[in-house]
Amino acid sequence: QVQLVESGGGLVQAGGSLRLSCAASGSIFSFNVMGWHRQAPGKERELVASISRGGTTYYADSVKGRFTISRDNAKNTLYLQMNSLKPEDTAKYYCAAARILRYDSWGQGTQVTVSS
Numbered sequence: 001q002v003q004l005v006e007s008g009g010g011l012v013q014a015g016g017s018l019r020l021s022c023a024a025s026g027s028i029f030s031f032n033v034m035g036w037h038r039q040a041p042g043k044e045r046e047l048v049a050s051i052s053r054g055g056t057t058y059y060a061d062s063v064k065g066r067f068t069i070s071r072d073n074a075k076n077t078l079y080l081q082m083n084s085l086k087p088e089d090t091a092k093y094y095c096a097a098a099r100i101l102r103y104d105s106w107g108q109g110t111q112v113t114v115s116s
Contacts, residue, residue: 002026002105004095009110016085016114022078022095022107029053029073031097031105036069036080038091038112048093049080062088085114 003025012018020036028034035050035058049069050058057069068081078095090113096103 002028002031002097004097004105004107006093006095006107006110009093009112011113011115012085014085014087014114014116017081017083018085018112020080020082020093020095020110020112022080024076024078024097026076027073028071028076028078028097030099032100033098033103034071034078035096035098035103036078037094037096037103038089039094040091043091045094051078082112085112087114087116090114 005023008020033050033052036048037045038048039045048060048063051069051071066084070079092109092111094109095107097105
């Protein structure tokens with residue numbers, strides 16, 4: 001099974017930017033969809049953004065226009081560029097991959113904290 005490792009999280013002021021990376025131990029081309037999820041304390045995990053093998057993207061309404069998801073199949077890496085960060089973006093962010101429809105590979109997560 002492909003292992004996913006996130007990096008790039010940290011502490012940033014509101015209005016700042018971060019770029020998350022998700023490095024896979026094997027080829028990501030086989031994944032139908034890859035996505036970034038997040039979970040804040042006391043809240044359910046939510047899908048933030050996803051990208052299909054063909055490049056079709058989805059964004060949650062709360063991040064549209066601020067976040068950009070991309071994948072580099074040659075580098076086996078998924079990215080999430082996060083701009084104009086808000087305190088409500090504070091959460092642990094997880095990379096996940098789906099071979100068909102269900103996300104069945106998950107990373108350990110990276111913490112993003114946005115201060116006001």
